[in-house]
Amino acid sequence: MLDAINTGSDTQDLTSHQQHLGSGQGDSGGVGLMQTPTARMAPLGEFSFSYHQTPPYRRYSISLQPADWFEFTFRYTEIENRLYGAAIAGDRAYLDKGLDAKLRLWEESRYLPEVALGMRDAGGTTLFGAEYLVASKRWYDLDFSLGLGWGYLGTRSDMESPLSVLDSRFKTRPGNAGGDQGGEFAFSQLFRGPVAAFAGIEYQTPWQPLVLQLEYEGNDYSNEPSAEPLEQDSPVNIGARYHVSDNLTLHAGWERGNTLMTGITLSANLASLHQAKRDAPPLSIAPAPAPAATPSSRAQQKPLTEGLDSSTTADETNWRATSEQLLANAGIRVHRLVVSGDTLVVEGEPTKYRSLAHTEGRANRVLHNNAPDAITTFRYRWQSHGLSLRDDVHSRDAFVSAAQSIQAEPDYYYGIYTTPAKGVSRGEVMSTPETQRFHFNVSPGINQNLGGPDGYLYQLLVRANGKYLTDANGWFSGTVGWTVADNFDKYDYIADSDLPRVRTYIGDYLDESSLGVTNLQYTRTKRLSDNWFGMGYGGVLEMMYAGVGSEVMYRPFNSDWALGADLNYVRQRDFDQQFGLRDYSTWTGHLSAYVQTDFEDVLAKVSVGRYLAKDIGTTIDLSREFASGARMGAWATFTDAGDSFGEGSFDKGVYISLPLDAFFTTHSRDHLTLSWQPLTRDGGARLARRYSLYEMTEDRHLDRYWEDRDKVWE
Structure with a gap:
């Protein structure tokens, strides 16, 4: 040793x-x-x-x-x-x-x-x-x-x-x-x-x-x-250093x-974030969703088919109950269940598990214990905000065999395949569950400004978020923020700049009212062709700006790159964050390229376009996502503002994005993003759009899916 x-x-x-x-x-x-x-x-x-x-x-x-x-x-x-x-x-x-x-x-x-x-x-x-x-x-x-x-x-x-x-x-x-x-x-x-x-x-x-x-x-x-x-x-x-724990050190x-x-250091390893989960639904929700076998127990496991009526037909299946079990047990919000010959197609959105392999493994058990014997294939058509992204196909018999014997796993894995979703699923529609149109949640928030003569400025707030679906491709969204504590009354110094004040009014917005509407917009999406996606939106787009805009994206299936373009006409809002508008207005938009590199799993995003202060330039954003779902990154923006840019000469910052299920005992696909930048500047300021087509279409990329294939047994 x-x-x-x-x-x-x-x-x-x-x-x-x-x-x-x-x-x-x-x-x-x-x-x-x-x-x-x-x-x-x-x-x-x-x-x-x-x-x-x-x-x-x-x-x-x-x-x-x-x-x-x-x-x-x-x-x-x-x-x-x-x-x-x-x-x-x-x-x-x-x-x-x-x-x-x-x-x-x-x-x-x-x-x-x-x-x-x-x-x-x-x-x-x-x-x-x-x-x-x-x-x-x-x-x-x-x-x-x-x-x-x-x-x-x-x-x-x-x-x-x-x-x-x-x-x-x-x-x-x-x-x-x-x-x-x-x-x-x-x-x-x-x-x-x-x-x-x-x-x-x-x-x-x-x-x-x-x-x-x-x-x-x-x-x-x-x-x-x-x-x-x-x-x-x-x-x-x-x-001397005294390590109080793995996360706290005194100097x-x-x-x-x-x-x-x-000195003092607080640290966390984002690559290994993990929290044991306790939200697996009880077995009574799905009558016999037998748990996946471990290598040591698979030989003794009872067959998944035990208790099923081999004479069950499609007409006798309780499809509504199946849809409810898919939501509760597998976290799938089902839009339609379609039987096409010997294939059962599940059209829906994942709502719970970050890994689609995890979702599909649990869904396979629900479907196997509910679907008629004539069904030999399970096809999952994954959608996001009304956009069909891809189909994942599983053999029913291969899944059952792999669940009973570890030796059958390779044949099951090799049999799984994915394809881009095309057209409308043909066949008999067995279930169209009633859509839950209204969604609501409350979350904490923080706005901060640091690095200037005013010292560290902060605003802690509570956000009430609401969303109402008009149909699969359209929805109203809104956010109201209530300030719990802040010190933005100390925000006095504005760095020298000849640019329009598009962001340095931040102190006025936060000081004017403790309750403000930070988002109230209508958004609509459309799949334009096999690899083209579109989105339009209008309303109160963020704390400081209201307007209309649109985005289009070209994202080939399972490609490491994508191209997008957004164009927006916006007008500055009144400081009280209600519905009044100020005189300043502008066109802003960017052409963006996204490349998932093979170098250390780095995602490179390069955007070229016009910013809120009418300056023209480029933003470079480099980030890396770990298997835990956490992401860390940094960005820098360079524009033609030149000497007019003011203190700092260019904009830059760092950020981390944390998966919420790393901190709670329940699964979640949501993230919390924290960012730090030296100053609030007018140069290089971008519109804080609420939705992004790149994020909506993230499941078009398959790398994590194959890496997570063992999660099908969780």
């Missing part, structure tokens, strides 16, 4: 307390010691929020691990002894925004260390701009790191940049590389100027929650963005030889 630990990352046989080594967030966010980074990465899918205080700096960071080799950090640094200025924000402390990235170049092996290349504050004002190359090696309960730092990490200037042998420009580091307004990527600074060495050690103590740290940093604090110089009595920092340290550091 000791020898296995000594080999480092080439073994997974590590106890839980040794896994704390190299897993902590540094002062600036991202995996590291305190002031210095390491080559270590957080587990795939890790999301961390950290707060660290090392006077005069308070740092708030969000760190994402979308790939096991890539770390992305979004950070705010509050400088306590430096002000924005009386004309901007009175006596409020200065707040700096920054984006960090770290790439692992290769993994640790028995003899070689793990090596990573990173950048700090690359997309902000570059007040803390730095680059580094670092190596880390584990030995028993110790983790060693050694690196070279440029910029903020290398102000001690131990040597010239090693890259100066390639070009003399690497000897000096230019200033103000983030642009006059900040926010531009500082490419001209990268790996330029003198460098300094840094090093560190982490020690996992015998007491499992505690990790001790020692580091030697390359910053001599001679060039700080604080209002006054900082004294450094020692380049050696000591610290403390003594830095610069004279300053106390404290």
Whole structure:
């Protein structure tokens, strides 16, 4: 066991307390010691929020691990002894925004260390701009790191940049590389100027929650963005991390030889989110929906056919009861049940389970225990908002055989096939359940603005959501929001901009009324042809805008790409969020390309078009969905606003989307999205449309279906 630990990352046989080594967030966010980074990465899918205080700096960071080799950090640094200025924000402390990235170049092996290349504050004002190359090696309960730092990490200037042998420009580091307004990527600074060495050690103590740290940093604090110089009595920092749980870590340290550091980290692994479920319906709902057999029990399982009347005919089947069981047991809202020869077609929408394989497995049991013996095939025609997306076809006999014997599973899996849904199901309609036309729910909500001189602004609210179906393809939707608590009365500062105020009125909207209509629209969909889909809508489209619009999308069946276009005419709403309108109006719309890449399961979305402030540009959105259903992503918008854009120069942000069934004991297909962006800007502002054809047609893509095929037995 000791020898296995000594080999480092080439073994997974590590106890839980040794896994704390190299897993902590540094002062600036991202995996590291305190002031210095390491080559270590957080587990795939890790999301961390950290707060660290090392006077005069308070740092708030969000760190994402979308790939096991890539770390992305979004950070705010509050400088306590430096002000924005009386004309901007009175006596409020200065707040700096920054984006960090770290790439692992290769993994640790028995003899070689793990090596990573990173950048700090690359997309902000570059007040803390730095680059580094670092190596880390584990030995028993110790983790060693050694690196070279440029910029903020290398102000001690131990040597010239090693890259100066390639070009003399690497000897000096230019200033103000983030642009006059900040926010531009500082490419001209990268790996330029003198460098300094840094090093560190982490020690996992015998007491499992505690990790001790020692580091030697390359910053001599001679060039700080604080209002006054900082004294450094020692380049050696000591610290400790106490892991209260897998999700909560406390930090403390003594830095610069004279300053106390404290911090806290909240983390969650989005890739492994899971919650045991207790909402499986009782067996009395479906008379004999025998549970799928496990490998150990399948040989002893009673046949699924037990108790069925072999002489049952289609006319004698209680189709209405079958539809009710499909909803309760399998989570299918049935639109029609059609018998076509020896095939039973179920037309409907999945409402409960995220995995369609899970839904179909439960539905197979319901249908087998209700359908007449003449039925040999079950066909599921999946629909969304009236749009037919695809057909999944299962052999009844193959399913029964696989449920009784694990040896029959391969034949059953190979027999399942999917096709694009075409036309209307032909045959005898056995059931058209009465549509539940009205749907209603209450949910929490949050609006936030952070990164400006006003500090962190928030609005906590309760949303009442309603939906009334006029038919399968049309519906009214509405949302009323009631503010529970907020501090938007502090929203005073508006960044310099020559653009129309299309988003920076946010404080007026939230301060004017505690009860507002944030959505009230009619939406209609239509399948235009085999691969073309359309949608039109009109009404109160979001908190700030009302209008009309439409969207079309070309999405081939089971394709990794899709193309869409939306066009909208909108007018700004009154601040009270009722039904009055202001004078400002505009056309806005985008051409969008969606590509589900084979690279780390990344979904790339690129949109080109006209934004609410009449500027023209491009939004790039990169995200990754994990098997848990959680998604993490980041986006950036660049427009032709130029100097008129104001502070930040371009818009950007990060977000996570969480499946609700990861937090509750009941299954759900719904998600909660949380996003963070540095400022509320007018440049690059998009209309917050409630519905998207790409999301509606998501089940046209089959990758997750085959990956989840074992869920057919759950």
